[in-house]
Amino acid sequence: MGIFDAAFDSLGGVLADQWKDVVTVAPFDEHTAVAPGIRKSSQNGRGANMGAEDILSNGSIIFVPENTAAFIFSQAGIEQVITQPGGFEYRDGEASVFDEQDRREKGLGKIILDQAVDRIGFSGMSSEEKRVAFVNLREMRGLKFGTRGPLAYNDFFYGTDLEVFSYGSFSVQVSDPELFVRNFVPANVSSYSLDDPQARSQLLSEFLNSFIAAVNSLSATYRVSQLPSQTNEIAAAISSEDENAGTWPERFGLRLAAVAIENIEFSDESRELVRQFSEKKMGVRAYEDVSQRAANVAAQQMIAQGVRDNGLGDGGGMLFGMDLAQSLNPQNASTPSSQGSPSATSLDDQIETLKKLKDLLDLGILSQQEFDAKKREILGL
Incomplete structure (x- = not known):
């Protein structure tokens, strides 16, 4: 009785699996790496392909979307890989009475009989097994x-x-x-x-x-x-x-x-290290700025005092000294006695200094005698 049941099951399975399949894939989510192939069983209320999920008939169509690779698996593993997008006609499955090439090569009766006999030995099951899966090639x-x-x-x-x-x-x-x-x-x-x-x-x-x-x-x-x-x-x-x-x-x-x-x-420890480093660096910069300003003021005062000591008086010393302080780099400035010598000043510096003295004379800050004395000193006469 079991053999007859297997025969009927085999014949029913062969007839059900004669339909050619249309295989595609469901939408991928962001992290899907491999998705199974899906067989379309109906379209707009038409069609009723009730064949086995692990059987592919010759002439079946596999649709490969962009940026995917279709894998066809048999019992032994990977049978075929399709990387080109588009529709692919599968030719290595079970013969189908709906496939023109199979009908021409084998005939309708032989297709059904051969498959039915083969399945009886496996209790109504097919010895073939084909699965389709799609690999996501997108990032x-x-x-x-x-x-x-x-x-x-x-x-x-x-x-x-x-x-x-x-x-x-x-x-x-x-x-x-x-x-x-x-x-x-x-x-x-x-x-x-x-x-x-x-x-x-x-x-x-x-x-x-x-x-x-x-x-x-x-x-x-x-x-x-x-x-x-x-x-x-x-x-x-x-x-x-x-x-x-x-x-x-x-x-x-x-x-x-x-x-x-x-x-x-x-980390909390590193955040504290960075905070301390920043505070110390800001403190050093502030100290350097204050020290530089203090040094500049001291140099300006020294220059002004030097001018007063050379006979220009308190008023002339203050104006002339502060004017020189604006035109000289205090860090490189020397005392007026060395600046006043011809060997230490250029001709342009001498002329510029005389112009400043003349301005003080015209303003009445210097007397003619003081101007003449300072002029001789600058020119080395």
Whole structure:
């Protein structure tokens, strides 16, 4: 009785699976890496393809969307990979009475009889098994990361190791779909997402190890506050590493596409170090400014006193000395006795000084005798 049941089941299965299939894929979400192929069973209320989900008939159409790769799996594994977008006619499935080439080569009766006899030996099941899955070739973005503990960053500006926490996201892209399916996706799986805890944990651990090494390689060049603007260099350093995330292309057919650092925070201890450093630096700058101003004032007073000592009187000394103080660099100024000698002053300086003396004479501040005496002194007469 079991043989007769198997015969009826086999014949019913053969007839149901004669329909050619139209296979496509459901929409991907942001982190979907592999999605199963979906057989259309009806359209606008028409059609009732009730064939088995793991049987593909010759002449079936597989629609491959942009930026995806279609994988056809048999019992032995990957049978075929389709990377070109568009409609693909499948020819390596079970013969179908609805396929013109099969009818011409085998005839209707032989197609049904051969398949029915084959299935009886397997209790009504087909020995064939074909599945279709699609691999996402787009950039899969927004994979969040965060350092679990403080990251030591030797900041050249502060000259010390700072402890920082970093947060952000990275994106990956399948670069070799066949290698990705063979080495990263678990066996016999036609649906896989990077939101899977085990997949995310593996990628995140390796990424963080590479991220820490890449960030520290920049510490001799960039301040910690400049790191968010150096994401391209960080991504390049990670990709060129010989371990962890740098090996993804060769191990998994997966590459790091981009890194985005959203925030870098100091630990409490490092924040206090930076605050103390900033306060000390501001104090040093303020002290230097006050010291410079005090030195300038002292030099100006010394110049004015020197002019008064050389016979110009209190009023003339004050005006003439302050005028010289404005035109001289106080740090390089010497006493008027040396400035007044012909060997220490140029002709232009002598003429300029005489012009100033003449202005004081015209204002009545200097007498004619004082002017003449000072003129002889300046000209070395």
